[in-house]
Amino acid sequence: MVEQARDKNDSRLTERGRATRERILRAAADMMYVKGVASTTLDDVRAASGTSKSQLYRHYPDKDALVRDVVALQAAELLKRQHQLLQRLNSLRGVERWRDAMIEHNALRNGAYGCPLGSLASELADQDEEARKAIAQHFDSWEGLLEAGLERMKGSGVLRADADAGELATGLMAALQGGYLLAQAAQDVKPMRIALDMAIGHVKAYVVPAEDADPPEGRAGGR
Numbered sequence: 591m592v593e594q595a596r597d598k599n600d601s602r603l604t605e606r607g608r609a610t611r612e613r614i615l616r617a618a619a620d621m622m623y624v625k626g627v628a629s630t631t632l633d634d635v636r637a638a639s640g641t642s643k644s645q646l647y648r649h650y651p652d653k654d655a656l657v658r659d660v661v662a663l664q665a666a667e668l669l670k671r672q673h674q675l676l677q678r679l680n681s682l683r684g685v686e687r688w689r690d691a692m693i694e695h696n697a698l699r700n701g702a703y704g705c706p707l708g709s710l711a712s713e714l715a716d717q718d719e720e721a722r723k724a725i726a727q728h729f730d731s732w733e734g735l736l737e738a739g740l741e742r743m744k745g746s747g748v749l750r751a752d753a754d755a756g757e758l759a760t761g762l763m764a765a766l767q768g769g770y771l772l773a774q775a776a777q778d779v780k781p782m783r784i785a786l787d788m789a790i791g792h793v794k795a796y797v798v799p800a801e802d803a804d805p806p807e808g809r810a811g812g813r
Contacts, residue, residue, distance in 0.1 A: 607649075610641060610649065611649045613639045613641065614635060614639045614645075614646060614649055614650065614656075615660065616639075616663075617638040617639035618657075618659075618660050619660045619664055621635060621638055622710070623664070623703055623706055623709065624703060626709070627660075627710065627713045632646060632653055654718065657721060658718075658720065658724065660710070661710055661724055661725060661728075662724070664706045664707055664710060665724075665725070665728035668706055668728075669728065669731055669735075672732055672735050673735060675691055676735040677735070679736075679742065679743075680739065680743055681743065682743070682748065682790075682794065682797060684739065685790055685793060689786045689790060692782075692786070693779050693782055693783050696770065696773060696782060697779045700777045700779070701773030701776060701778055704770045704771060704773075705766075707728055707729065708767050708770055708771070711725045729763070732763065733759045733760060733763045734759075736758075736759035736763065737756050737758075740753070741755045743755075747798055749793075749797060749798065752796070753793075753796035758793050761789050761793075762786070762789045764789070765785040765789035766789075769782030769783070769784075769785035770782060
């Protein structure tokens, strides 16, 4: 996924140069996720990646360039995981499995640090317009995976025809991101579960009721 975060000049790098660039980018992504963008300096990244100043500045002449590649890297890896979870989504149980996977993954850190993409958005959206636009596009792609699954549920008759898949997907995403934030503050994933359960409850309001089942054997004819 690092390939998606590289600029056009990357094709000119030697294999060793690409390895150095990846090491720098990985170190920066890890540090910015844990410490935050503002608290991560280029010197921090240089030390963590084991590179010299000349190596660092050859690949990243300023912090803005590095931050934008971190955004691209985090988004690419996150969207890859979400695609794996959502590419075949076509049932309410599938939505619940997605919820469970999100909560279980966040529980590994007791909710700490929040969403890799959402945490970047909270720091950069009002500071870096280019980064804000990129993050917004990544969120659109993520939400689009949810919307596509909900559309499949409509097409197969699981959800009513009047269900707005786009609005339901936005509600699920808002619940997820709000849940990330509350879990981060509480160091507990319980608020995240509650938020997602409420959003899924709204999806359930559009589920097509099952047809009346045949009466159980023995009920007809009297007993």
